[in-house]
Amino acid sequence: MSIIVNELNYIYNPGTAMEVQALRDINLEIKDGEFIGIIGHTGSGKSTLIQHLNGLIRATSGGIFYNGADIYDEGYDLRTLRTKVGLVFQYPEHQLFETTVMADVSYGPKNQGLDEKEATLRAVGSLNAVHFPEKHFYDSPFELSGGQKRRVAIAGVLAMKPEVLILDEPTAGLDPQGRDEILEMVSNLRSTQHITVILVSHSMEDVARYVDRLIVMNGGGVMYDDTPQAVFAHYKELEEVGLMAPQVTYVMHALAEAGIPVRTGATTVAEAKDEILSVLC
Amino acid sequence: MLKDVTLGQYYPADSVIHRLDPRVKLAGTLLYLISLFLFQGPLALATATVFLILLITLSKVPFSYIVKGLRTIIIILIVTAAMNLFFTTGTVIVQFGIFKLTYEGIQMAILMMIRLVYLILGTSLMTLTTTPNQLTDGLEKGLRWMKKIGVPVHEIAMMMSIALRFIPILTEETDKIMKAQMARGADFQSGGLIKRAKAMIPLLVPLFVSAFRRANDLAMAMEARCYHGGDGRTKMKPLRYTAADRNAYLLLFSYFVAMIALSLLWTKVLGGGKLFF
Structure with missing residues (x-):
């Protein structure tokens, strides 16, 4: 049970004046139950990379294998893959659309084909898992605070019972307390629900505390892939690419x-x- | 997903055409369009062709990139050609029921195809070499005289540039929202009409919410910087004609005169028909 990324390359707008190589020769193996941090400067390719992992973007060359199956095989069910590899985007505003929090969180399970009752059960379960206060279950998601919106967004993906949870900048725009709460909650989720967690961030402080493996991206390639301690030993090199230990x-x-x-x-x-x-x- | 439309998207390059004042390009495009619908005879057609090829070469935009824009109007082209082929009265060549293929029809069809293709190539050359901001600046300054007759030129230009500025932002946002919902198992492709329309709700609601929020933020930001309309407002990059612009105007003028002269020569002196005979 793992994700294997093999010689992955991705080029934006190939063949035009706006051609950009966003990813170059990425090789990774993500094992079950790992807690991984992906760090990199804006434009280093980290967001592009995670969108490959659940098949939202198709690589220009190279392959991705989920549990041993090539996701680019003809007939591979990408929709099921996306429920297994849950991706929470940076802005909860991009996914909240329903009239109540409950309905919004049940959207994912319903897309999986579950009936109303089961979807609601899943929604309650995942809202509890992200410590979302019960009294706001039937409020409009648009009236929540930034931190609460983010919890609802995470719950919306968690409700599909993914095996891998990828979070893109889950703490961006939150105050220090909100940030710690979210990260603490994600860390708990991982140990209670036994899922693999990939945390994308540009803040070293955020990830250092939680992850056991750190991948540093620079210019579309993997610069370091090691334990946080080993990566931070290169603090001078990190500074050169605009990152701070x-x-x-x-x-x-x-x-x-x-x-x-x-x-x-x-x-x-x-x-x-x-x-x-x-x-x- | 939504980035494949090349018709009229700015193509960055450093060329004589790119550097021209937008007013020259606007006036030039207008003049070119008029010339396309006035000309008669092969001499003028050849001149229009040479002129267009010259401009495209000067602009450094790859020819294949411009031609790609034609794909979007291919259906219009075919329909127009068919209409002209079968519904023009004249000397009949073949007849299928009510459809008559005539010499005049073939001529008209060829002529209309050429006109439409040149029209699209000419106008996309303008938008390919001019950023939307330059374009609205050019419009605002070029049409300033209309303010005297009560047209709010500045406000219209401002709305246009804001709208144009927001197209890429909203396109990108649509892309992101689609991805966020697809990550939750949304399916935008399969199913019947009603199912697909329903599938659009999770896309449209966040998009509208975000568009309104952006509009609100923008209005606030403009107000915070004391925006009060066009009166007495100065430009960071004021438009000024240079020697190159004057030469361009001169070239345009000579092109236009040549087109008229060649058309007259063909019809009046050589006694030719609309296109070839």
């Missing part, structure tokens, strides 16, 4: 340079605190 990485490196024998691998404030205390005490 978490602030604690800088603090730890500065301490090490000043002669304090700390290990520089800490990626979160809590880890850094423990490391510094263990050296000092």
Whole structure:
């Protein structure tokens, strides 16, 4: 059970003056139950890449295999694939359309062919899973706050019971508290529902805390693919491509340079605190 | 998905035509269109052809790219040709029931095809080499005199440029919404008419909500920057004629005179018919 990306290339507007190579020679294997962060500057190809994973964009060359089956095979059911690989886009405004939150979240299950009752059950389940307050279940989705809209959008995809959940910039435009809540919730979802989660972001701080594997994209290619600690060790190279390692990485490196024998691998404030205390005490 | 329409989409390049003042291109297109419907005889037709090829070459837009735009009107072309072929009275060649194929019909059909193709090529050459903003700027300045007779030229130009500016944004947004709903298992392609119309609701609602929100934001942003209409408003890039523009006008004028002269020469002196005989 995995997604394999093989020699993937994608070119926007081929053969015109506006030709852009958005992805070049991407090779990845995404295993079951992984928590992956994809990071990159605007235009690095991260959004284009995730839209390939559920077949919304067809690659110019190369292949994608889901659980061993080539998704570009003739007769492969892309609609079923999209319910297995759930993709939540950055702006919830792009998908909310129903009169009530409940109806909106049931849209996905209904497209899967489930009846009204079962779709509602799924909707309740996934709204609870994203900690959406019950008293707003029958409110209009357009009147919710940004953070709540995002929860509804995630629930809308979760209601289809995907095996892989891909979130494109789920924290963009949220305040720090809303951001932490969403990320905490996603992290819980992964452990309670046993799904693979891919988190796309341009904020290192966001992903460092949660993911166990970090893919850094630059100029349409994969620059690093490793644990967060190993990736952040390249903090100088990351800066050159316009990305910042978490602030604690800088603090730890500065301490090490000043002669304090700390290990520089800490990626979160809590880890850094423990490391510094263990050296000092 | 929605990006395949090339008819009249700006093609960025650095050419003499691209650099011309939009007013020259607007006036030139108008003059070219008039000349297409006035000319008579093969001499003038040849001149119009040479002129068009010259302009396309100068514009550095690939010929195949311009011709692709013709695909969208191919049905109109065929219908027009058929109408002219069978419904023109004159010397009958073959007759099928009420349909009569005449010499005059064949001539008219060829003539109309040429006119339509040249018309599309000529006008798309203008939009391919002029950004929408330049175009509305050119319209606004070129038609400024109409303000005296009470036409709100600035406001119309402003609305046009906003509308044009929003086309790519809304196209992109439509694409994103479609993808977001397809990720939730939406199906826009299969099913009967009613099912398909129903499938459009999840697409149209977010699109309208977003269009209204954008319009609101834009109005607010314009107001915050003290927009108060066209009176006393200056331009960041004011349109000024250069030597190249004057030469272009001169070239256009000579082309137009030549077209009239050649048409007259053909009909009056050589005694030819509308197209060939």
